[in-house]
Amino acid sequence: xxxxxxxxxxxxxxxxxxxxxxxxxxxxxxxxxxxxxxxxxxxxxxxxxxxxxxxxxxxxxxxxxxxxxxxxxxxxxxxxxxxxxxxxxxxxxxxxxxxxxxxxxxxxxxxxxxxxxxxxxxxxxxxxxxxxxxxxxxxxxxxxxxxxxxxxxxxxxxxxxxxxxxxxxxxxxxxxxxxxxxxxxxxxxxxxxxxxxxxxxxxxxxxxxxxxxxxxxxxxxxxxxxxxxx
Amino acid sequence: xxxxxxxxxxxxxxxxxxxxxxxxxxxxxxxxxxxxxxxxxxxxxxxxxxxxxxxxxxxxxxxxxxxxxxxxxxxxxxxxxxxxxxxxxxxxxxxxxxxxxxxxxxxxxxxxxxxxxxxxxxxxxxxxxxxxxxxxxxxxxxxxxxxxxxxxxxxxxxxxxxxxxxxxxxxxxxxxxxxxxxxxxxxxxxxxxxxxxxxxxxxxxxxxxxxxxxxxxxxxxxxxxxxxxx
Numbered sequence: 150x151x152x153x154x155x156x157x158x159x160x161x162x163x164x165x166x167x168x169x170x171x172x173x174x175x176x177x178x179x180x181x182x183x184x185x186x187x188x189x190x191x192x193x194x195x196x197x198x199x200x201x202x203x204x205x206x207x208x209x210x211x212x213x214x215x216x217x218x219x220x221x222x223x224x225x226x227x228x229x230x231x232x233x234x235x236x237x238x239x240x241x242x243x244x245x246x247x248x249x250x251x252x253x254x255x256x257x258x259x260x261x262x263x264x265x266x267x268x269x270x271x272x273x274x275x276x277x278x279x280x281x282x283x284x285x286x287x288x289x290x291x292x293x294x295x296x297x298x299x300x301x302x303x304x305x306x307x308x309x310x311x312x313x314x315x316x317x318x319x320x321x322x323x324x325x326x327x328x329x330x331x332x333x334x335x336x337x338x339x340x341x342x343x344x345x346x347x348x349x350x351x352x353x354x355x356x357x358x359x360x361x362x363x364x365x366x367x368x369x370x371x372x373x374x375x376x377x378x379x
Numbered sequence: 380x381x382x383x384x385x386x387x388x389x390x391x392x393x394x395x396x397x398x399x400x401x402x403x404x405x406x407x408x409x410x411x412x413x414x415x416x417x418x419x420x421x422x423x424x425x426x427x428x429x430x431x432x433x434x435x436x437x438x439x440x441x442x443x444x445x446x447x448x449x450x451x452x453x454x455x456x457x458x459x460x461x462x463x464x465x466x467x468x469x470x471x472x473x474x475x476x477x478x479x480x481x482x483x484x485x486x487x488x489x490x491x492x493x494x495x496x497x498x499x500x501x502x503x504x505x506x507x508x509x510x511x512x513x514x515x516x517x518x519x520x521x522x523x524x525x526x527x528x529x530x531x532x533x534x535x536x537x538x539x540x541x542x543x544x545x546x547x548x549x550x551x552x553x554x555x556x557x558x559x560x561x562x563x564x565x566x567x568x569x570x571x572x573x574x575x576x577x578x579x580x581x582x583x584x585x586x587x588x589x590x591x592x593x594x595x596x597x598x599x600x601x602x603x604x605x606x607x608x609x
Contacts, residue, residue: 163399165540165568166469170390170400199429239396242505255490260481264509271540271568275472275516279494282512286505310395310501338395338501
């Protein structure tokens, strides 16, 4: 099978020296990629420069992106040509529009004026004691996947921080439905350590629990290949 | 001699999943550290998790920090116990105070109210189409160095983007004076490539040009050890 995996976290530039980055080591995507590769699948990995990479493998192709706009552009054709997308990447929700000093913002009678501005400087000056950064929502890539290719099987991920199990499962179920995913892997940052990675694989009719990255990878492998046989 | 070197770029957290990061590979600090180590000096390197590291060496001690606050705390005692500080680290100018939806900010009659708020959420919600992030200036670490230890010799760095040589030298001279540095190494991001690294070593009475990271390191080594002999 042709498996498309995303890993790492995107970065959105504020200027040429600063970015807003979503943290993600890429470790989970690496383990999932290696699991599918070692069992004979073809894997295309879309990842970032900072993310850890899987061991080299003849059936592995790697594509590097930095921000949501590049992800959008590079992922769309790949979604058309793959059977499964496992979307572990931490994708930025917002991207910078304009940054300026507090006084300029405070003096404005209509803040919407800043939403059409953009910084022309390559490195935004740092004179003001307080600065204000306006950010806009990025397109939700996961919601586009089934529109691009209704036949692709989609595995999504939902990372929350310090929430109850109920809240985690409820959020995962909403995402499952909204994005027409096979499974949403729901996890809480406070339950991810060097030793373990607690996760719930939330499907339409069942929830399976995993305790490590390798177990998540193996359960996803079984899910994808079991369904293939029936 | 005891040489203190900083490298990499600091990251300031917005919440537990997002940060604002200053880009810096750590490559220049690595080359400088290796140059001093190979000639017999003791080196303490203060760096970040993402920065590239020098080759292991018995005279190398490494200290890891993430943000400006940690840098401040860890650097002060080290400045007291070293002869020279070579401060290549890209230090964040601003750190997040509070992030909220555009509508809340737009409806406020006094924006200063947001400067005393802080986000209680571990992961800030992403419902609004536009969000507004308030940031405050961080302490200028380089300006504290000579206050901490008037005897330390300070080498600073100034990175600008797409400016004239005149502007670059003028900015470096202002920093040299303000921070009582021996040398400010002035460089322009647009003149740093995989092949070369153009830089001006701006001292009180002369300017020396370098064309690579190794040349910057060697010139700094000569400067530090020549002055020692006289």
